[in-house]
Amino acid sequence: MGQGDGYLLDNRQTEAGTRFDALSELFDASTFRHFEALGIEEGWRCWEVGAGGPGVPAWLAARVGPRGRVLATDIDVSWTGAAAGAGAEVRRHDVAVDPPPPGPFDLVHARLVLVHVEDRDAALRSMVQALRPGGTLLIEDADPALQPLICPDEYGPEQRLANRLRNGFRELLRQRGADLAYGRRLPRLLRQAGLEDVRADAYFPVTSPACDALEAATVQQVRGRLVAAGLATDEEIDRHLAHVAAGRLDLATSPMISAWGRRPAPRP
Known part of the structure; x- marks a missing residue:
């Protein structure tokens, strides 16, 4: 994931590891289901953009094997390093600023990245540019405004x-340039980028221990900003965290929109 001045959930904070673990538990099965449907196989070259934690690049590395290649990039690779031991190459890279890494790639994937990136159009162009003809781009991003x-x-x-604290959190995201309705636009944006056979679906858990863990870590990360902005008091945050810890809330995630498309191959 990105970081920078506009990124609210800094990878360097101690809660980031808890968030990555919770996101992995909540969404990896859905992501891997999409990989399977795309037919990923041994020898593929894959670029995992904004990898965050090691789980997805490690899965890809196991699937493509020694004849394949998995490149995992992020602005901050503090939590990605373990993927190197699983066979992935880890590199610091800003997808919206830096040129795309040497490819081309059979698969480019980003999850919960572009919604936070200031220059989303540039990042998307970079990922499309890195595809081989016939290669697939899979973008998975949240749409908090949808639910x-x-x-x-x-x-x-x-x-x-x-819900009031969640509204405050989303206000902080908006102030930092996050597009809270980005997920629903992905099919259109992939078509406009020149991709073919564009499809999409959505997934979101409605209650899970991982939802509780994700909420607690997220609120702890942003509590100082919520209080400073007058969006919540310390007493309200402590009360909410106690409710979460007691398991008294059925917490949902924002819908995760997964959209994918293929770079056209040259016409004979």
């Missing part, structure tokens, strides 16, 4: 507090 509640079943004061 804005962290407690869809808002039946009491604890749930209302959770």
Whole structure:
């Protein structure tokens, strides 16, 4: 994932590891299902953009084998390094600023990256440029505006507090340039980038221990900013974290939109 001045959830904070673990538990199965459907096989060359944790690049490296290549990049590779031991190459890279790495690649994948990137158009162009003719781009990004509640079943004061704090968190994201309706635009953006056979689907858990872990780590990361912006008090945050720890909330994630398309091969 990106970081920089506009990125609210800094990879260098201690809670980042907990967030990566929770995101992996929540979304890896869906991501790997898409990889399987795309027919990934031994020998493929893959670029994992904004890798964050090591889980996805390690899975790719196991699938493509020694004849393949997996490049995992991020602005901050603090949590990605373990993927190197699993056979992936790890490199610091800013997808919106730096030229694409040497390819071409059979598969380029990014999850929860572009929604936070300031120059999303440049990042998308870079990923498309790195594809071989016939190669596939798979982008997975959240659409918080599509389902804005962290407690869809808002039946009491604890749930209302959770949703109010989530609104505050999303306001912080908006202030830093995040596009909270980006996920729904992905099919159109992939077509406009020249990709063919574009398809998409959506997935989001509605309650899970991993949702609780993700929420607790996220709130801890941003609590100082929430308080400083007048969006919550320390007492409200402590009360909400106690509700989460007690397992008294059915917490949902934002819908994850997965969109994929293929770079056209030259016409005979």
